[in-house]
Amino acid sequence: AQKITQTQPGMFVQEKEAVTLDCTYDTSDPSYGLFWYKQPSSGEMIFLIYQGSYDQQNATEGRYSLNFQKARKSANLVISASQLGDSAMYFCAMREGLYHSQLIWGAGTKLIIKP
Amino acid sequence: GAGVSQSPSNKVTEKGKDVELRCDPISGHTALYWYRQSLGQGLEFLIYFQGNSAPDKSGLPSDRFSAERTGGSVSTLTIQRTQQEDSAVYLCASSPSRSMVQPQHFGDGTRLSIL
Numbered sequence: 001a002q003k004i005t006q007t008q009p010g011m012f013v014q015e016k017e018a019v020t021l022d023c024t025y026d027t028s029d030p031s032y033g034l035f036w037y038k039q040p041s042s043g044e045m046i047f048l049i050y051q052g053s054y055d056q057q058n059a060t061e062g063r064y065s066l067n068f069q070k071a072r073k074s075a076n077l078v079i080s081a082s083q084l085g086d087s088a089m090y091f092c093a094m095r096e097g098l099y100h101s102q103l104i105w106g107a108g109t110k111l112i113i114k115p
Numbered sequence: 116g117a118g119v120s121q122s123p124s125n126k127v128t129e130k131g132k133d134v135e136l137r138c139d140p141i142s143g144h145t146a147l148y149w150y151r152q153s154l155g156q157g158l159e160f161l162i163y164f165q166g167n168s169a170p171d172k173s174g175l176p177s178d179r180f181s182a183e184r185t186g187g188s189v190s191t192l193t194i195q196r197t198q199q200e201d202s203a204v205y206l207c208a209s210s211p212s213r214s215m216v217q218p219q220h221f222g223d224g225t226r227l228s229i230l
Contacts, residue, residue, distance in 0.1 A: 045221035105157035
């Protein structure tokens with residue numbers, strides 16, 4: 001079974017609009033962390049935001065926020081006031097428990113911002 | 116530079132040859148990870164090093180793949196008798212510790228093409 005599911009292979013959004021990128025996860029471990037990364041066409045992987053399973057509040061980082069719904073096992077990324085430079089692949093990833101350090105990755109969502 | 120450095124950035128080789136990929140992590144980072152990314156896909160975990168502990172090799176796809184980390188710093192990923200399915204971008208990441216909350220910082224990757 002997929003541990004990280006990103007159901008949107010691609011999205012087009014008008015510049016300045018907000019965009020939500022979906023991510024659902026599957027784990028039986030009560031301790032886990034969720035990460036979002038951005039990968040522009042140049043290829044580098046850029047860390048955006050982190051949410052821990054025990055965090056009481058949704059994470060925010062500038063224009064990025066994470067809509068964390070623990071009961072639904074969803075961790076959607078919200079980008080406010082999108083910019084042309086936001087066009088990239090976006091990956092959701094999870095780290096499970098205290099004894100596994102590698103990240104488990106979703107297949108990604110290709111976001112294109114239209115001027 | 117202060118980031119994760121990988122070399123070479125591109126490698127083209129013939130099927131059956133051995134290749135070595137190098138990763139120089141951020142200074143002071145004790146955790147080092149290797150991932151593989153096939154075209155249009157998410158990342159696949161390969162191997163993880165943490166300090167002087169035995170590496171987690173659970174993601175290596177076959178015994179043709181091996182990695183070492185010398186002196187707790189530079190790491191080399193070796194692929195022996197390369198096959199065409201080994202063609203991918205190989206990404207290295209490092210983090211300050213194995214703590215769940217620490218994001219992994221990525222290098223720009225080595226694009227490996229097997230002819």
